[in-house]
Amino acid sequence: MDCMVFRKRLNDLVEDNIAYDLKDAMLQHIVECEECRTVYEDELSLDAAIKKGLSIDSKAFKSSRTQIMKSIDKNKYGTSPMKKFMNHLRKYRGTYTSIAAVITVAIVITPYIGKSGLGFTAKKSENMSNAQIASKSSESFKNEMSTAKSAPKMQSNSVKGQAEAKQDTSLAITNRDIPERAFEKKALNKTYMPNFNNGWTDSVNKKYSATVEGRGISSEDEGVATIVVKEAVTENQWAFNLLNNEDQQSSPKSVYWIDDEKLLVIVGIAQGHASKGGNLYMLNTNTAETITADPKNTANLQNGSEIMRVVSTNKLPNNQLEINIEVSVYDDDIQNEFHAENRIIIVPIK
Template sequence: MTRKAYLKRIISTSLIISLILTLTACSSNKKGAEPSTNSSSNNQQQSAPAPSKNQTSKTEDNSSKTTSTTNTTNTETVDPTVPKFNKTETTSSPKFNTPWKVYGTVQASIEGKGDTASEEGIGKIIVKDGSGKMYSYEIADNKKQNSPKYVQWWDDKNLLVVIGMGYGTVSQGGSLYNLNIATGKVSLAYKAEDKQNVTAVTKVKSKDGNYDLYIKMLVYEDDNFTKSHYEEFTIPYSKLTMLK
């Protein structure tokens, strides 16, 4: 082989090797680029748009409304003239209130009208159950500005409540209602007529072994409400339909 032919063969071989290396490099770059494209696509699919401020605000508002509805409930009445109560769980100790009335493991007090519930203003009933939880009962839709003025337990479920005008010195009592703290039902026990004010109640044992309802009532004798006297009477258990 001549020197010229030998050099020609070397050059041809070099060109072939260079071409093979170039093709191999291009193929490797193409394969390496494909995962990057898929990764970018996956990132786009997995990324979720952040909620707008309006959406966040609506979510917070709905959460707040749910909490409020859960904490406050209304008592039930059949007679539209019988007041309803808004029942709300509370952790605050009652202030400016009457001494606790205790029956077994339950207790009741009137908050906001002083230790005898005779001060002017709208009070509310505070009930503490056997587990120690406290609930406030406030008259709902109270356009007449009535207030609880006296409470007495009949048993550990039924609380007798005197409700009358929250303002004025003439009204020292009112009509008598029964609040069932287990069912939330409120019913009329005794309707006080004009110039009458139920001021106190208690249960007394009768000869037949049942308990009757004793009522003490202030009765005004004149239109100027300057003369008055007290009357006392008993309602037999058989007529206490609000407890049945």
């Protein structure tokens, strides 16, 4: 018997699960082969240890070695090349799995790497565009600086133009538009007592008296006022209200008697305290006829200027009336600061 056959059937010999003739031949072989005898003795020692370890209460498990040997994976410990290859794959499956994962990730991210490269190219192109824009901005800045250097000259021309515009404005003041006004006359009860008024003003011969009701003593409060006229002898009273004033933007502010029939009335903005005066009108208290006192703007008022009050009047020949008025004259272009001046206008009267 050769050594290969002996070792192949060694387990059967140890378990005594072998034919008699084969057993005799194997025992004869270990007598002659020292190496196989050593292997046989080692296997006997291992079998004894297994039986001792599996014994419970002095009861030994029969065929324990055989069952263990049967449980051993023959594929794992087979000698054929295919079995060895499969066993190798199972043994190093973790390593091969990692390698496969790396390869998969590489395949997945390769397109993105390509896109990153394109992105870098695009970014580079964008940076070049920014550089071009910066260059253009630099050129624009140079142009602005060049323009700034010539600004004093342009500003000088602008000032000259403003001066010419002011001259044109001064010429236009003569044709200053003054809105037409009309009053409605209504009779009041004799016992009517005007309140919140600026006091009674008597006519030249004291036949009549008049007051502005609704704007306080100084006539500077906000609101639309009413002119009240009272006859001294009969104590009859009439109210004069502005027509076409539905928006409540205008109001009579003060009155001044020319004679026993006609009143000079200043009409201005009803709301706010910034406006102290307005435009001047002539009101006939008998007929309620109203005309603009200075339609041609002989007072040469600036745009935005106002007549603050009537200082005095003087009748002239040929039905002319000289009116001394106090006007506001602005000291700045934004009409924030002003001073008062007296001016004379001459108007026709009937």
